Amino acid sequence: MALHLFNTLTRQLDLFDPADPERVGVYACGPTVYGHAHVGNFRAFVFYDLVHRYLEWKGYGVRFVMNLTDVDDKTIRAAFEQGQTLEEYTAPFAEAVLRESDALGIRRMDLYPRATAYVDRMIELVSTLLDRGLAYRTSDGSVFYDISAFPNYGCLSGKDLDQARTGERVAADEYGKDDVRDFALWKAAKPEDRAVGAVWDAPWGEGRPGWHLECSAMGLAEIGDTLDLHLGGEDLIFPHHEGEIAQSEGATGKPFARFWLHVKHLRVEGSKMSKSTGNFIRVKELLDEGFTGAAIRHQLLSVQYRSDLNFTRDGLAASARALRRLLDFDDRLRDHPVGEDVPETALPQLARRASRDFEAAMDQDLNVSGALGAVFVFLKEVNALLDRNERLRMEELDAARRVLQSIDDVLGLIETGRRESGIDEEERASIEAMVAEREAARASRDWARADEIRDDLASRGIVLEDGPEGTRWKRLAGG
């Protein structure tokens, strides 16, 4: 089987066939750290994580880079209003992104470059573009990309630039460019820029980089002239990625990325998420409400990345339930008794089929819904098999455990859910003492006392399960 991905460049499913499987370079557009990231941002980040994990699962050697944009109009304006430097203002938001990423089980990427650390590279890039006649300077010391000199402009978004509506939002042209469609590579320094320390020296004058430039510079610097994969939100197709292509290819003469993948925006409780209407949710709020990072991860992951996803608290509750089942299943598989002289079962075949179906779905443009379907079929079949067999061969159980583990290496659901059910030793001892007391009460048929203890534990979020092997307890994660 082979991985096929929907390439925005070709608008079809293409075979993913990197030049060097040992060194696959992936660049993902990260957040602009001018405020707290919201769940919409995290749909993108969880998607990036899925790509990251799946490529490694498929055996590729991956270098994965996600930038943090810490210099642009919004960060400068906000820092200025707060009377802080750019660095002071953006640092907390950058930290929050990583902290909340951790909570959602997003594995750390190889590098999180900050735009401000790559301004030298950006200046080099602009120089090259000026030398090549693809850019021009204006009287105030700004530099613009000359769209008309790059025939491929529009190839990613499929836009016919001649037909683009002009003049609608262009009134805010503060730098005096030749053509409204030309975009800024370099913006001449203004007082606010100086106030927050967002000013760099360039041969054509002091200023700061334009929006698209950072990604070209960091991608070229950290991965190379041609990326294997470039990821981003659907809104970035135009103009951001179009600009990146123009800048990078204009400078190197080589294709900037073989594959472009774009994740669709999510909606919240039925409507578009937008900061202007206050209709956006932060991950931190959800965690404070008692939803777990794993449940949030599940909901963001459960729908394929190019499909509509309506993020709701009801959906989150459903995700929490599904996750609970997955965790229970993992427990059960771990704890199931082993026997020496027990008959063979179909467990290994079920495991092989689950793995195969999982991979087939994921290979088809990362179809997580289909992949989860395979997981739950496996879960149901194996639960039934465990019901029928009190003891199983060690090697069969191991085969099943390996497959579940392997699948979760990609999905990261059990992994994230586990991490959140941590209980310290003191609490553990206290719980186990109460469970033992209840066992004694049950042995003497003192149901009232037994139920009292169970209710007591339930109020602490501990659920009991009486089985033939004794009583087990677990923490019921929120959600």
Place this chain on the structure above:
RNA sequence: GGCGCCGUGGCCAAGUGGUAAGGCAGAGGACUGCAAAUCCUUUAUCCCCGGUUCGAAUCCGGGCGGCGCCUCCA
């Protein structure tokens, strides 16, 4: 106006030519001291109309409905 996506059971959702995965919720049953967990059973002909085909949720045309992007929002 330009480009594009989507419409499957109560909710979410897979399936892109051969008679509908899976999750959540609901109902009945088994198990249990009662529960919990688990298992079994149970709920759809795929927005509408027309066409292509031996056969369509799946292809084509039309209609209705929802949504996204179109200069700095992942």
